[in-house]
Amino acid sequence: MKAIVYQKFGTTEVLQVVQQPTPVIKADQVLVKVKAFSINPMDWKIRKGEMTLMSGSKFPKHTGTDFSGIVEEIGSAVIGLKKGDEVFGVVKNMMKEGVSAEYVAITSSLVWKKPADISFAQAASIPVVGTAAVTALEKMGNINSRTNILINGATGGFGMFLLQLLKQSGAKVTAVTGSRGIEAAKKWGADSVIDYTKENVLSQKATYDIVIDLSGKMGYKTARQLMKSKALYLNPTPKPIEIPVSLFKNLFRSKKHIVILSSPSTKYTDVLLDGLKKGVEIEVNKVFPFSQYKEAYQYAEQGGYTGKIVVELN
Structure with missing residues (x-):
């Protein structure tokens, strides 16, 4: 599968697409075919080496924290999800994990069913x-x-x-x-x-x-x-x-x-999903294709836009 990684701290120029094996899931995980992931300021703070006390300096590193996609496989201990479900979720440790890849293996407690009335790009914008x-x-x-x-x-x-x-x-x-x-x-x-x-x-x-x-x-x-x-x-x-x-x-x-130190969980996601039912809107300012990932990060880092920036995969 294709994945975005970097081998040293720096600007968007250190980002590169490489081929990696598709993850093998554990019993409590689901394998998700990624449809979209959003960009957050923490992504470039980590990439620039501003958070090394928490992120460490071991390479390669991945980027991207929250995502949406379709369940491809479920672990033996997973309940409430099945293959084909449209979902959104987030990595457990944003300092050391990333979702900028065609497939991700995620603990099922950090994956939720996507509301039918929002897009994959909008769903990927929710967790962080x-x-x-x-x-x-x-x-x-x-x-x-x-x-x-x-x-x-x-x-x-x-x-x-x-x-x-x-x-x-x-x-x-x-x-x-x-x-x-x-x-x-x-x-x-x-x-x-x-x-x-x-x-x-x-x-x-x-x-x-x-x-x-x-x-x-x-x-x-x-x-x-x-x-x-x-x-x-x-x-x-x-x-x-x-x-x-x-x-x-x-x-x-x-x-x-x-x-404020926040950690996504079902407790918070339930509040957000309830907010969506009551009229909370999710604005995706711009969607970039996976092939333009560097442009996406450059655009996001410039700031001055409203809402979220998202990268989509086919």
């Missing part, structure tokens, strides 16, 4: 950013119509889910995005939108109960200026050192720096 959005909601605690939330970098895949889920909670949400994301932010439920290309969010003089930085560019130091006295700063893209440091410093400060 959807789980992160639900985890962020958990970290926010009890939110209601009096809760003021600022989302910086609000219209990527993470923001797409988070805005729509927050709309269902009734919280008052301000979205910070570029000019191309304004309409999407409004459509997904933002009460107000700040175009960062025209206005500095700090000039607003407003303060918030929760600030969540999806762009990874604001940082806690800047966010403090936008936070109320007992507010939360949610960080879904922490540097490794920020994880222990934030826990320690939070003991002595009222403005908390909360790191």
Whole structure:
């Protein structure tokens, strides 16, 4: 089978297609013929060597974390799935595994049946950013119509889910995005939108109960200026050192720096599937064929788009 791998850290130029044996599944796994996989920021953070403490430096490495496809084979211990089922899922360890291949062997507990009314590209867009959005909601605690939330970098895949889920909670949400994301932010439920290309969010003089930085560019130091006295700063893209440091410093400060570490599971997927039934939409900004995988990653890394970027296989 064809698979995308890399033998050293670097830009998209280190990515290459190689021939590998089709995986042999274990008793608790399913073999899935991949129809699509989505691109997430963690993919290139790992590939560029920014996460070596967790990813290690052993090569070759694969890329891609969440996917959709058709069940080709099931392990002897698997129940609830059968050959031919249309499914979506996610790897168990995104730091060391990847799904950018024609076939993947995945633990069945991390594979779910694809809703019939969404495409393979949309289904492949759910697990990573959807789980992160639900985890962020958990970290926010009890939110209601009096809760003021600022989302910086609000219209990527993470923001797409988070805005729509927050709309269902009734919280008052301000979205910070570029000019191309304004309409999407409004459509997904933002009460107000700040175009960062025209206005500095700090000039607003407003303060918030929760600030969540999806762009990874604001940082806690800047966010403090936008936070109320007992507010939360949610960080879904922490540097490794920020994880222990934030826990320690939070003991002595009222403005908390909360790191979001999410792990897909049936619990979170059920919330997301229920959200889809209630009207949550999945926007796939652009779909690339497998042959244009480098272009897909280059496009994704540039940013500035709404929704998700997906690579499709025949």
